[in-house]
Amino acid sequence: MTATFRDVKADIMAKITVGEWAPGALLPNEIDLADAYGCARATVNRAMRELADEGVVERRRKAGTRVRLSPVRQARFSIPIVRAEIEEQNAEYRYALVSRSILNAPNWLRARLQLAQNCPVLHLTCMHYADGIPYQFEDRWISLAMLPQAEEADFSTLGPNEWLVSTVPFSDAEIAFSATVATADLAEYLGCSQGEALFTVERSTWLKENAITFVRQTFRPGHRMTTRY
Amino acid sequence: MTATFRDVKADIMAKITVGEWAPGALLPNEIDLADAYGCARATVNRAMRELADEGVVERRRKAGTRVRLSPVRQARFSIPIVRAEIEEQNAEYRYALVSRSILNAPNWLRARLQLAQNCPVLHLTCMHYADGIPYQFEDRWISLAMLPQAEEADFSTLGPNEWLVSTVPFSDAEIAFSATVATADLAEYLGCSQGEALFTVERSTWLKENAITFVRQTFRPGHRMTTRY
């Protein structure tokens, strides 16, 4: 019959959304709230800490807890592997390797990943299909300095995405979303017209300062990346 | 000299990235870890709980804690107001109202926001500039059923973005990223060529099942939305 941290959190959230505690307002301190809810301070603390993590309130020692003026609310996107993304839509997944080559990292890639000069890289291009329809074109670069075993791997049946996930962990990643015009090549791969606008995701990953891989994923026209929060 | 939950978290994370605990591996239980680190179980619990939140580890009662097979790592994006986004780049922000009208919600909007029939909405279009250069075109729809006071608000100097944030809280939001081809109109507003690929963000927000607003933000060519995780 005592209040849980979920109860406390929900009640505070309700008071905020209803306007009882307006943006910028100062909330009671943890001791008073604990008293009011009839629970321990640690319970209130957890509730408030989660609200702070979610960007609903702002906390500062001595200054207390305030409702954020501009709820800097954050959206979370899960970064799925393509296969899972497609199969979740109950579509049949198909993968194809388009090209494979080994070369020294071009300058743009060296700059992007902070690679040493003459670093050998494996360059792959692949296609992912959903129910036979082009879904995504993948342009993948893997550092052979960090992952020499990638040279032996068979990417004709298993996508580099899945191979990497099960082979090597990473400590840092950078992700960027943008829009690209379909070139003649891309249009052909994705079965669309040249000039269409394509949603693009670029991701670089590192393991302790050492670059592992860079990938550019280009989606078929009309693709949307969605989330709720 | 005792281990903090940050120490514990960092150490576990290190053991995972180094491969000492491989994907799928079962970690010791909380009591043993607390013993090993010389701290209380609650401390280990907090460290592990945060790792679970971040998708590094998976926890189940009785089954214990395992390193995730496919790290379902999540990226977090903050959803800033345009002014803040521009000023953060040390650019001068300028805002302009392009058009304003009141009408009944068109069908696509009613469907999208689950609005009642004949719901009056305020339709605004605006431009945001960074150092005088077109930065973003905003296509904004506000429910007058929920926010009648929007009809009186002066949007000629203050953007609807900022007005809404300081006026009304929200409980749920849906956000979608995509790519759009620049139409003649958009090209003119954004000072680019027709046919360019433009990065687009659409967001709908509700307050307890009641739709508040829908917005489509179209960015100038080349815009990238970036984050690290």
Added chain:
DNA sequence: GAGTGGTCTAGACCACGTT
């Protein structure tokens, strides 16, 4: 200086899911 949140502790009880 004093008030606030940040964290740790040692113990306890409970909920869940595997066995």
Added chain:
DNA sequence: ACGTGGTCTAGACCACTCT
């Protein structure tokens, strides 16, 4: 049935920062 994580408690000390 039993082992695991999930949560709560009451108390304590500390770190920050506002005044």
